[in-house]
Amino acid sequence: MALVTMKELLTMAEKNDIATGAFSVGNMEMVMGAVVAAEELNTPIILQIAEVRLKNSPLELMGPMMLAAAKNAKVDIAVHLDHGLNIETVQKALDLGFTSVMFDGSLLSLEDNISSVKEVVRRASKYGATVEAELGVVGGNEGEGTAHEIKCTSPDDAKIFCDETGIDALAVAIGNAHGNYPVAPQLRLDVLDDIHKKVSTPLVLHGGTGISDEQFRQAIKLGIRKVNIATASFDKLAEYAKIYCDSTEKANYFELSSRQAEGVYENVKRHIKIFSFID
Numbered sequence: 001m002a003l004v005t006m007k008e009l010l011t012m013a014e015k016n017d018i019a020t021g022a023f024s025v026g027n028m029e030m031v032m033g034a035v036v037a038a039e040e041l042n043t044p045i046i047l048q049i050a051e052v053r054l055k056n057s058p059l060e061l062m063g064p065m066m067l068a069a070a071k072n073a074k075v076d077i078a079v080h081l082d083h084g085l086n087i088e089t090v091q092k093a094l095d096l097g098f099t100s101v102m103f104d105g106s107l108l109s110l111e112d113n114i115s116s117v118k119e120v121v122r123r124a125s126k127y128g129a130t131v132e133a134e135l136g137v138v139g140g141n142e143g144e145g146t147a148h149e150i151k152c153t154s155p156d157d158a159k160i161f162c163d164e165t166g167i168d169a170l171a172v173a174i175g176n177a178h179g180n181y182p183v184a185p186q187l188r189l190d191v192l193d194d195i196h197k198k199v200s201t202p203l204v205l206h207g208g209t210g211i212s213d214e215q216f217r218q219a220i221k222l223g224i225r226k227v228n229i230a231t232a233s234f235d236k237l238a239e240y241a242k243i244y245c246d247s248t249e250k251a252n253y254f255e256l257s258s259r260q261a262e263g264v265y266e267n268v269k270r271h272i273k274i275f276s277f278i279d
Contacts, residue, residue, distance in 0.1 A: 033264030
């Protein structure tokens with residue numbers, strides 16, 4: 001179909017009362033597996049990469065591959081920079097042709113977060129790109145960074161933030177966390193409900209790995225329109241690679257590559273079905 005903006009996919013998700021899956025990738029196999037799953041289910045997705053992953057998967061290499069995959073896919077795909085930590089990285093993604101960027105100023109004061117995000121919105125508007133930002137603190141860590149304690153998003157602050165910045169999507173903290181949960185998470189759906197009542201901006205749920213199918217669907221009914229999946233895909237790729245290597249005396253690169261893509265495909269397909277309410 002086409003390379004599209006994230007805003008287009010979120011608008012469609014809002015219309016259909018579902019959420020769009022945003023799947024983090026780190027190599028060619030992850031990109032291929034995610035796209036095949038989306039095409040098989042005829043469902044648009046978001047391909048994304050977080051700034052902390054760039055030391056292992058450089059943006060100048062991953063970006064063009066993600067964009068080419070989106071342009072040649074049989075479904076609409078947005079290409080997104082997740083958790084941009086520096087304006088310079090956000091600018092690089094925009095220059096490469098990413099149709100969506102996130103600036104994560106969640107550890108800043110409300111005022112500084114607003115100021116930084118407004119600058120990103122200004123820059124992104126020149127490219128027609130979508131902007132996501134985060135308010136509150138999603139727990140855990142993205143990549144190998146410092147772990148953060150969860151700080152739920154204030155519904156009142158969320159309204160101020162969205163009104164002031166003009167962002168297209170707001171990532172909220174409602175008890176969710178990046179990485180693998182040590183215990184099953186209990187999402188603050190009451191907080192999400194309050195936020196949803198105060199803002200019209202599409203809401204984003206980070207830290208999707210480990211959240212139950214039922215909690216996903218409850219959150220989607222309360223305004224979540226984008227769900228990030230990263231750790232689950234990385235884990236599934238590694239799992240399938242290990243199973244293959246353990247099963248053969250001499251590993252073959254091409255077979256290994258195929259198994260990695262298969263692992264990601266299975267994980268992405270499962271989550272698309274959850275987010276789209278497909279049984």
